[in-house]
Amino acid sequence: MNLNELSILSLYSAMAVYALAFIAFSFDLARRSAAVTNGAPGEALREAAGTDSDASGTATGHAGARAGASAGETTTLTRISARIANDASTPYGRSPSLRVGVALTVLAWLLQLIADVLRGIAAGRVPWANMYEFAMTGTLLIVTVFLVVLTRVDLRFLGTFVTGMVLVLLGVAALRFYVEVAPLPPALQSVWLVIHVFVASLATGFFALGVALSTVQLMQFRRQAFLATGRTGPLRFLATLPSAATLENLAYRVNVIGFILWTFTLMAGSIWAERAWGRYWGWDTKEVWTFIIWTLYAGYIHARATRGWRGSRSAWLAIIGFAAVMFNFGIVNVFFKGLHSYSGL
Amino acid sequence: MSRPSDHYDSPAPLSDGAINQPALGPVGWLRWVWRQLTSMRTALFLLLLLAIAAVPGSLVPQRSADPNGVTQYFANNPTLAPALDKIQAFDVYSSAWFSAIYLLLFISLIGCVIPRTKHHFQALRAKPPRTPARLARLAGFTSRTAPAGANAQAAVTTARGLLRKGGYRVALFESGPEFSVSAERGYLRETGNLLFHFALVGILITVGFGGGFGFGGQRVLVEGQTFVNTLLAYDSFNPGRFFDDATLEPYKLTLNDFTVAYEMRNLKAYGQPVDYSAGVSVTRRGQAVDTGQVKVNVPMKAGNTNIYLLGNGYAPSVTVKNPAGVVVFTDPIPFLPQDANLTSLGVVKVPDGLAQQVGMIGFFYPTQAKAVSGAYYSSFPDLQYPVLTLNVYAGDLGLNDGVPTSVYSLKTDKMTQLTGGKTGVKSIELKPGESQALPGGLGSVTFDDATPGAKPGDFSGSVRRFASFDIRQDPTQAWVMSFAVLAVLGLLVSLLVPRRRLWVKAVEGEDGSLRLEYAGLARGEDPALEAAVTSLADRHAALLLTRQSADPALDPIRLLP
Numbered sequence: 001m002n003l004n005e006l007s008i009l010s011l012y013s014a015m016a017v018y019a020l021a022f023i024a025f026s027f028d029l030a031r032r033s034a035a036v037t038n039g040a041p042g043e044a045l046r047e048a049a050g051t052d053s054d055a056s057g058t059a060t061g062h063a064g065a066r067a068g069a070s071a072g073e074t075t076t077l078t079r080i081s082a083r084i085a086n087d088a089s090t091p092y093g094r095s096p097s098l099r100v101g102v103a104l105t106v107l108a109w110l111l112q113l114i115a116d117v118l119r120g121i122a123a124g125r126v127p128w129a130n131m132y133e134f135a136m137t138g139t140l141l142i143v144t145v146f147l148v149v150l151t152r153v154d155l156r157f158l159g160t161f162v163t164g165m166v167l168v169l170l171g172v173a174a175l176r177f178y179v180e181v182a183p184l185p186p187a188l189q190s191v192w193l194v195i196h197v198f199v200a201s202l203a204t205g206f207f208a209l210g211v212a213l214s215t216v217q218l219m220q221f222r223r224q225a226f227l228a229t230g231r232t233g234p235l236r237f238l239a240t241l242p243s244a245a246t247l248e249n250l251a252y253r254v255n256v257i258g259f260i261l262w263t264f265t266l267m268a269g270s271i272w273a274e275r276a277w278g279r280y281w282g283w284d285t286k287e288v289w290t291f292i293i294w295t296l297y298a299g300y301i302h303a304r305a306t307r308g309w310r311g312s313r314s315a316w317l318a319i320i321g322f323a324a325v326m327f328n329f330g331i332v333n334v335f336f337k338g339l340h341s342y343s344g345l
Numbered sequence: 346m347s348r349p350s351d352h353y354d355s356p357a358p359l360s361d362g363a364i365n366q367p368a369l370g371p372v373g374w375l376r377w378v379w380r381q382l383t384s385m386r387t388a389l390f391l392l393l394l395l396a397i398a399a400v401p402g403s404l405v406p407q408r409s410a411d412p413n414g415v416t417q418y419f420a421n422n423p424t425l426a427p428a429l430d431k432i433q434a435f436d437v438y439s440s441a442w443f444s445a446i447y448l449l450l451f452i453s454l455i456g457c458v459i460p461r462t463k464h465h466f467q468a469l470r471a472k473p474p475r476t477p478a479r480l481a482r483l484a485g486f487t488s489r490t491a492p493a494g495a496n497a498q499a500a501v502t503t504a505r506g507l508l509r510k511g512g513y514r515v516a517l518f519e520s521g522p523e524f525s526v527s528a529e530r531g532y533l534r535e536t537g538n539l540l541f542h543f544a545l546v547g548i549l550i551t552v553g554f555g556g557g558f559g560f561g562g563q564r565v566l567v568e569g570q571t572f573v574n575t576l577l578a579y580d581s582f583n584p585g586r587f588f589d590d591a592t593l594e595p596y597k598l599t600l601n602d603f604t605v606a607y608e609m610r611n612l613k614a615y616g617q618p619v620d621y622s623a624g625v626s627v628t629r630r631g632q633a634v635d636t637g638q639v640k641v642n643v644p645m646k647a648g649n650t651n652i653y654l655l656g657n658g659y660a661p662s663v664t665v666k667n668p669a670g671v672v673v674f675t676d677p678i679p680f681l682p683q684d685a686n687l688t689s690l691g692v693v694k695v696p697d698g699l700a701q702q703v704g705m706i707g708f709f710y711p712t713q714a715k716a717v718s719g720a721y722y723s724s725f726p727d728l729q730y731p732v733l734t735l736n737v738y739a740g741d742l743g744l745n746d747g748v749p750t751s752v753y754s755l756k757t758d759k760m761t762q763l764t765g766g767k768t769g770v771k772s773i774e775l776k777p778g779e780s781q782a783l784p785g786g787l788g789s790v791t792f793d794d795a796t797p798g799a800k801p802g803d804f805s806g807s808v809r810r811f812a813s814f815d816i817r818q819d820p821t822q823a824w825v826m827s828f829a830v831l832a833v834l835g836l837l838v839s840l841l842v843p844r845r846r847l848w849v850k851a852v853e854g855e856d857g858s859l860r861l862e863y864a865g866l867a868r869g870e871d872p873a874l875e876a877a878v879t880s881l882a883d884r885h886a887a888l889l890l891t892r893q894s895a896d897p898a899l900d901p902i903r904l905l906p
């Protein structure tokens with residue numbers, strides 16, 4: 001068995017373990033729902049009361065507090081910077097399935113890391129020079145960002161989302177994008193391949209976590225709106241998750257880091273384009289989409305600073321931005337004509 | 346805050362409608378329009394519009410990036426294409442509508458940033474604001490009891506020292522029995538934000554205007570050929586709007602050799618090129634010859650231009666003689682590669698010296714192979730069994746019509762086909778060094794061998810290669826780069842430096858004890874605010890304690906008269 005075959009074996013094992021992690025995380029979500037259902041009878045009422053201040057927190061953020069407004073808003077402000085575990089309306093105790101999920105994710109991550117490194121050694125270069133390879137490295141970075149952030153903030157509830165997405169992407173990569181190990185064609189022999197593509201993948205890792213948070217934020221917001229009208233919505237496990245305002249702030253932090261990295265991606269890409277094609281910018285299809293993504297996320301950052309656009313609207317922008325990232329990777333690379341013909345397919 | 350009025354951190358409007366109503370004459374109305382244009386909402390709207398407007402250019406080929414694609418698109422969609430052309434769909438990024446969006450965006454940007462800059466300069470010189478009356482309502486509020494005997498004023502002065510060392514701008518306040526210090530830091534955040542937006546304007550201006558001072562030109566060179574950097578020597582030349590031909594430095598560029606390395610070990614990628622390398626010499630007037638390599642991703646500097654390697658292929662050399670054996674044509678002809686194994690297509694035009702004008706459409710196979718159907722193809726990109734086939738046409742080449750013709754295509758509508766196709770005459774088929782008679786007694790054609798003395802069967806040097814170079818001059822690149830670096834720096838600073846206010850207040854109780862209060866306020870995203878307040882409180886209390894115990898002489902009480 002050569003190194004590439006070992007790499008494939010390791011990758012498939014990683015996928016199997018990710019699948020198990022996904023199941024464990026799903027169990028956890030189910031347990032959360034159960035925990036909420038069995039909660040104290042007064043729960044819904046208490047939550048409904050909390051909803052108001054959350055909603056106003058979303059709308060006014062820090063500004064409300066600065067304007068010296070009511071105590072309710074100040075509480076929101078304090079909460080934002082507090083550890084998010086304190087923020088859920090239904091406290092949720094220790095969960096064995098959650099810990100199993102994280103442990104399995106770490107294991108799968110290790111297997112994927114091995115797969116990635118072996119592929120690199122087999123090819124004698126960085127393992128991100130065609131679609132198959134950068135799907136592998138990109139998803140590895142998504143999980144890496146997730147695990148690193150976990151050491152600072154408890155976002156384990158995103159486990160299903162992250163492992164699910166990584167599984168789908170790896171599945172597509174292994175089945176549709178697989179190519180044999182090949183040397184780098186002259187067009188890709190550049191340090192900028194190493195830098196540009198790596199930073200782009202890392203940015204994608206942050207954007208992926210951001211879109212997960214924004215999605216949960218929207219679900220949470222809907223639930224809070226339901227509660228405000230005295231009803232209980234579906235997806236009861238949401239009660240054990242942080243409030244929409246907290247999720248929004250977390251998403252913002254993650255997306256902003258992604259944006260900085262993406263800005264760098266854009267610049268490094270321009271420098272490389274100058275070296276390779278004699279011009280730093282030529283509106284090649286891939287350049288166009290990198291620009292579109294950058295502009296969308298700049299829009300997202302502005303939305304967060306625009307009255308009336310904080311909250312759900314900016315969350316939608318983050319989701320659209322990530323959809324463009326995926327489109328750029330999965331569709332533009334494969335189907336659009338341009339100078340960047342490196343999908344290897 | 347001189348931010349747009351709909352910035353979330355600006356005071357809320359008193360009531361909607363009443364304030365936005367342009368009830369004042371033309372000046373008031375203009376002012377209203379200006380305020381709308383420079384609002385956050387407009388900036389956001391224009392940004393999103395710009396993103397959407399950029400999409401069509403990736404769906405339809407663009408003249409700037411892919412002119413052949415546009416021609417092809419017109420051929421494939423004869424009715425749709427002209428309609429799309431009317432709305433500038435093939436020139437999206439220089440179209441009126443795309444330009445309108447980004448120009449509006451940048452007007453908005455400038456209109457937004459200038460008042461903010463003015464305001465920021467004032468803020469930089471202003472004192473931090475008064476300490477709020479009740480700190481307990483603010484973020485991270487915490488209180489400590491000062492060591493017995495501590496004095497309010499001295500404790501606050503100590504806190505001021507701590508804050509100042511931490512990069513805060515500080516001001517002391519006193520109201521009745523309360524002493525407090527108000528501190529603010531992170532002005533750099535706004536500075537970074539402004540720097541970022543200004544740098545964007547810089548990029549736009551240098552790209553928009555500066556780009557006009559350069560040029561780009563293409564030239565194909567066969568191994569051994571030389572080119573002199575003058576306007577007429579280019580195969581195609583695209584000057585910027587303000588480009589002055591006189592700035593072309595007439596250096597000489599010679600392609601000495603072009604080497605290609607192929608993957609020969611990895612069977613899964615067998616024959617894949619792994620290196621292209623053009624060995625060139627550049628001679629500048631009055632200077633020594635400068636030899637070097639131009640590679641993909643590694644351009645070479647020559648004078649104020651850069652030389653880039655864009656493409657390459659084979660240039661079989663063809664000689665045509667008239668029936669008397671006199672050479673009427675001899676030249677290496679660049680053939681355009683059609684596939685990965687370099688099956689290449691080229692055209693030979695012989696306008697003079699034969700009974701009729703002759704044109705030949707040729708296929709070149711570096712390693713010829715025969716499919717089951719009998720068709721030829723190339724099975725390897727290097728020269729292992731090179732074969733040239735030619736289909737001969739005689740008649741009018743159309744060179745005198747005044748319409749420029751491509752050297753890579755042959756217009757056959759006024760010509761008669763003499764070999765191949767339906768003529769029943771076999772196409773001409775040559776290996777290096779071989780000759781064959783042209784049909785109709787027109788003369789003969791030879792496929793010249795570039796290394797006639799080579800061992801039989803060794804074709805490795807038999808056909809020369811060509812390289813196509815892009816030569817460019819762009820005097821604004823360094824400017825764009827500098828602005829881009831400034832933009833990134835500004836962005837890093839503005840997104841990562843927290844802007845915050847901290848307050849320390851000392852309140853003397855009735856019993857003579859001293860209570861110290863600490864609180865903060867984030868200006869923008871600041872996840873570490875509470876930790877900062879707590880850490881300040883801890884360090885401050887510790888400092889008070891050590892000062893007191895370490896040196897009684899420094900006891901704040903004793904220091905006071």
Ligand code: HEM
Pocket residue numbers: 298301302304305348349352382383384385388392450451453454455457458537538539541542545835836839840869
């Ligand atoms: C080319 C168009 C623009 C781009 C690409 C852009 C991009 C950005 C980015 C990336 C940020 C966040 C980084 C930072 O704080 O420095 C930002 C912030 C900001 N931009 Fe822009 N911007 C543009 C135009 C405008 C315009 C027209 C306005 C004014 C109406 C504006 C006002 C602001 C403000 C006030 C902030 C600070 C947001 C905050 O307080 O968090 N920008 N912009």
